[in-house]
Amino acid sequence: EIVTPNLYYFQPCPDDSPSPLFARQYEKVKHNESNGALTETQYHRIHPLHKWGLDLDHYKWIEWKINGNVRFVEYPNPLYHGKDYWVIPSLSDDNGRCKNATAYFRRLRELMSQYEVIPSAPPEEPQNYFEQEFKLMVNEDTGDRKKIFQRVKNILRDLGYEGLDSGVAREQVDCYFDDDNFHLYNNGASFRFRETKGSARVTLKVRPNQSKPQSAGEYRRIEEESTISIAQKEALYRGEKITSLPYRLIPYVAPDCGKLKHLVTVRTNREIMEVKNNRHQKAELCFDITHYEINGGTFGPDIEIEIESKGLPRKDIEAIASLLEDELKLTPSPYSKYERAVRYLK
16 A cells, blocks of 8 residues: 655745645545556645645645655646546446446437436526526515515426425534725625534625616626635634734735725525436526614615526526516615625614
8 A cells, every 4th residue: 555645844935935734635546457567656736735725726746756866847647637536447348247338328318208307407607707606686565575585486396396305404603804994795796604513604796887787677797705714704803914824815906905804784584496408407596685784783684585596507597587577566676785784774
């Protein structure tokens, strides 16, 4: 068995890294053609390790040999590949089953046709780097708001969408940060901290001024998210700088932004439903009941339905949003939750 290192310590410290300690996160290997054993050379992708955690934004490639020699390389050898943990032999390599794999695939197509099995279609590639979703607000005069959610499911079921069973509603707590002059808000951005079971993340969302939605209720944004440590969380609440990538991007989004402080807490009771068409292309619907905690007061609730593609063609997402708007008398909203919170604050 080849024993490979998990940690690397470099002395002197590399010039372009504040830390001399690196952790292996990925490897590329090659097998001998004669016996299938791993060769004595591997390529490891290593990331700087700091007191606050692992830097996933930066890494180096090193060539590691079984005798312990290591050297930095720009790229791994293209003949090497990621280590396989699931190895499935090719049909054509198994002479006891089939000398010609084409026969298996031909039979597969015949059976799929016989039983009307529809192959999955690939998800639609996004037209640009913006994440796109539709936001629809439930009005005061629409009746029992929770019943609206069930009517949405019925409409989608009639349209032929599957997978309409959703999970139990859960509370989602988001803490938004900005400076005293709302520079992030004024630049179409928001900085959010969210803590869930198993992770704590910060997210920077940006909607550039030149981004104009093509349809009512369409919300576009560029999003950058990363996990942070407890120490980073505590520093964030103290108004100190943290090294997380979303935080480091703030000067580029809002150059005049000052010291961040926690301004708004948004509590959302969210029920998530994933739907798919007959080609297994998916979309996600979120049914949200949201309250805003600002300066010791609570505002809301806002009742909102968000629709976001997870591979479903964009034209289908638009059609769903338009139909729900007409059938249920919903109001398209161009605002994010943080933008609505600031409107309450002001």
